Amino acid sequence: CTFLALGTHFGKVFLLDIQGNVTQRFEISSVKINQISLDESGEHVGICSEDGKVQVFGLYTREGFHENFDCPIKVVALHPQFTKSNYKQFVTGGNKLLLYEKNWLNRWKTSVLHEGEGSITNVQWRANLIAWANNVGVKIYDISTKQRITNVLRDNVSLRPDMYPCSLCWKDNTTLIVGWGTSIKICVVKERNPTEMRDLPSRYVEIVSAFETEFFISGLAPLADQLVALYFVKENPDHMDEEFCARPRLDIIQPLPESCEEISSDALTVRNFKDNECRDYRLVHSEGESLFYIISPKDIVVAKERDQDDHIDWLLAKKKYEEALMAAEISFKNIKRHDVQKIGMSYINHLVEKGDYDSAARKCQKVLGKNMELWENEVYRFKTIGQLKAISQYLPRGDLRLRPAIYEMILHEFLRTDYEGFATLIREWPGELYNNNAIVQAVTDHLKRDPTNSTLLTTLAELYTYDQRYDRALEIYLRLRHKDVYQLIHKHNLFSSIEDKIVLLMDFDREKAVDMLLDNEDKISTDRVVEELADRPELLHVYLHKLFKRDHHKGQKYHERQIGLYAEDSTHCPLEKVQFFTFLNPNTHPNFLKVNQCLFSYLRALQMIMEELEDVDKAIEFAKEQDDGELWEDLISYSIDKPPFITGLLNNIGTHVDPILLIHRIKEGMEIPNLRDSLVKILQDYNLQILLREGCKKILVADSLSLLQKMHRTQMRGVRVDGGSTFREHFAKRRGPGSGILEMKK
Known part of the structure; x- marks a missing residue:
């Protein structure tokens, strides 16, 4: 588990959990603890103090090392794998850096790694590399090759190293981060090319990033490819002569080769920060958990991502x-x-x-x-x-739904204040959400106060429809002349309910009503419809007329009545009247002759179309259907003094009548709209006819030639005959163009 080992100025060491609770306590010395080191497993701890005491012991075992020196020991560092028997090593630093190794006799052997450059102020051990700082700079020692591989000099020599100590932190097994004063260097340990080695160490250090910061560095820690920096801040306002200590800052920075980019910055509030110095702060990080501990004389602040x-x-x-x-x-x-x-x-x-x-x-x-x-x-x-x-x-209105009372409460609220909103909810909400009868009763009560309200009536019809009371819904729809009445009849097969409401339906929408009645003759007979419409001849005429258009024979027994209806009718097209009377047989309908026979002749029908409807297109269509030359002649004669009619004829008669007959009869000087376009169309139609004729002629000639060749081949084909000299003599006597061939064959 994660814990923090904390040393005090009174020689005590406390082990704290991440909530700050003390789990263990050790009495090490009576003076200040200078440094504490833990191995990677957290099972062994190394402690050094100002009075020269060094202790290395297991937190869960009795093994340990105790030594007293005659000088203050400033730093101690355990091998990261100290738990393993092969790596029982640690270093201490005072005036010199000592390496302690346990030999095969289980005794500690001491080696001096460095001395002569002042007091050792910091040491960090990662894998096989030991980095330490003294008054001159930072060194790295490779324990596997027993070689010192670099010396990174201190930049700002004017700063006292005891007041602005060096911060060391390993990012990984080969990357060391050095912070000193206001400068930061990132050093990478690399393997040297064997051809360059000679007497040089097998490894060397490359500084990949070096930059200055605005404040003094109290601690550094890696955060992915960024750095966490703990700054000691001194401020000097314009109106003050002396600097004073401000709150420390915890920044996240992105290192660049020669500078850095600030990602975030937080000013930390710790007790007595105005009395603290740069050396009074520490930054410790817990690898793998992104936990950062800011240590000050009076407070411990835990920071995390x-x-x-x-x-x-x-x-x-x-x-x-x-x-x-x-x-x-x-x-x-x-x-x-x-x-x-x-x-x-x-x-x-x-x-x-x-x-x-x-x-x-x-x-x-x-x-x-x-x-x-x-x-x-x-x-x-x-x-x-x-x-x-x-x-x-x-x-909710799907599979998951509330109690019906909830929906009814809302419907009653809308019914009380907003009829349109109420109608919208009834249309949108499934009927299973609420008690339909209760809502029907509520709507009925409101209609007593406002019986003509179309919104409430329509909504009531929808409620009746959901409740399968279709007759009541139909009555309301017919009363309102609602567009959905026909859909309701079709959907729920209500034809038996509308037999006595045919007049109402036709008054509402004649076309839809007649189409529905004719589409469902098996459910409502023609006789029943005629009976219902007997007192409304104009409606009966509409129905019988559409019936005749669908099937000339179906309503034969009502044709006698239709003759009179057509005679009185002025709404239908004369062409339709002519079609009807053309179908009738005068011998079987004696009244036919009484209804002005001349009125319904072809010529009279054409005249009605031209004079009453003034529709040249219908007149041309009628003439095409009858295919009568005299009718075309009458049409041309009637149109010859009407320029718009002439335009219509020029555009359409080219395939039935020679356009020259019409063009010769046009008066000189008459203005005819779109004459040029009409003449162009005539010429195009004429060219098309010529092309078709030539094409047909070519096909006919080709077919004739093919058949002639076939006949010729058939006639020239040899015929086998049997016989003696009689036939030869016969052939010889009847010499012709091929006699030479017969003689050669002999």
């Missing part, structure tokens, strides 16, 4: 609930102190307090989810503040 919980805390403190909820949803697997739903509830409460009820209701859908108890609590809260309408459109 912000996680999502911290981020959410900050967002909530700033009342950025939307962002906090989004962050919690994205990282719901990683957050430990927060709950997505609780954050969402805080957001809803915040929106309600702001008076943004619609947004609060919309968030309920996302936050409350499947928690029906929370849903009902929120509905009652919205009722208390008079905002049921806001939450109504977001209530």
Whole structure:
């Protein structure tokens, strides 16, 4: 587990857990503890003090090393693998750096690694490399090759090394971070090329980054590819003559080859910071956990990377609930102190307090989810503040649903204050959500006070439809002339219910009603329809006319009545009248002759189309159908003094009548609209006819030639004959063009 070993100025060492609780206590000396070192496993500890005492012992074993020196021991460092028997090594530093190794006789052997450059102020051991700092600079020793491989000189020699000590920190097994005064260097240990070695060490150090900082460095620690720097800050305001100590700063910086970029900065509040010096602070980090301990004479501050919980805390403190909820949803697997739903509830409460009820209701859908108890609590809260309408459109209405009383409460609220909103909810909400009969009764009660309200009537019809009381719904739809009446009839097969309502349906929409009646003759017979429409001849005529257009024979027994209806009718096209009377047989319909036979002749029909409808396109269509030359002649004669009609004829008669007949009869000087386009079209049509004729001629000639060749081959084919000299003599006597061939064959 993670713990912190803390030495005091009174010679005591405390082991603290990450909450700051003391777990163990050791009496080492009566004076200041200078340095404490732990191996990687955390099972062994090395301690040195100002009175020259050095102790190395196991926290869980009795093995140990105790030594007293006649000078202060400033530093101690255990081999990272000290727990293993092969690595029982540690170093101490006072005026010189000593290496202690346990030999095979279980005795400690001492070696001097360095001396003569003043007091050793810091030492750090990583893998096979030992780095230490003295008054001159920083050295690195390779214990595997027993060689010192570098000497990094101190930059600012004006600073007292005891007041501004060197900070050393290994980032990994080959990267050392050095901080001294205001300068930082990142040193990388590299293997030397064998061809360059000669008498040089097998390794060398390359400084990959070196830069100055604004403040004095009290401690350094790695954080991925960045650095955590603990700064001792001195400020000198313009109105003061002397500097004073400010709060220490903990910065995250991004090192560059010759400078750095500040990522974040925090000023730390520690007790008595105004009385502290640079040497009074330490920065210790716990690898693998991103925990950083800032040690001061009176306080220990624990810093760690912000996680999502911290981020959410900050967002909530700033009342950025939307962002906090989004962050919690994205990282719901990683957050430990927060709950997505609780954050969402805080957001809803915040929106309600702001008076943004619609947004609060919309968030309920996302936050409350499947928690029906929370849903009902929120509905009652919205009722208390008079905002049921806001939450109504977001209530669950699928497989998960609230108690019917909740939905009925909202419907009653809308029915009391907003008929249109009530109708919308009835259309949108499934009928299973509430007690349909209770709502029907409530609507009926309101209609007693406002019986003509179309919104309430339509909604009542929809409620009846859901309750399968289709007859009542149909009555309301017909009363309102509602567009959905036909859909209701078709969907629920209500044809038996409309037999006595045919007139109402046709008064509402004749076209739809007639189409529906004709499409469903098997459900409502023609006789029944005619019977219902007997007192409304104009409706009967519409029905019989459409029946005739669909099938000339179906309504034959009503043709006698239709003759009179057509005679009185002025709405239908003359062409349609002509079609009807053309179909009738005068011999079987004696009344036919009584209805002005001339009126319905082809010429009279054409005249009606031209004079009454003034529709040249219909006239041309009629002439095409009859394919009568005299009819075309009459059409040309009638149109010859009407330029728009001439344009229509020029555009359409080219395939039935020679356009020259029309063009010759046009008066000179008459202005004809779009004449050029019409003539171009005539010429194009003529060219097309010529091309078609030439194509047909070529096909005909090719077919004739092919058949002639086939006939010729057939006639020239040899015919086998049997016989003696009689046939030869016969052939010889009848010499012709081929007689030479016969003679050659002999």
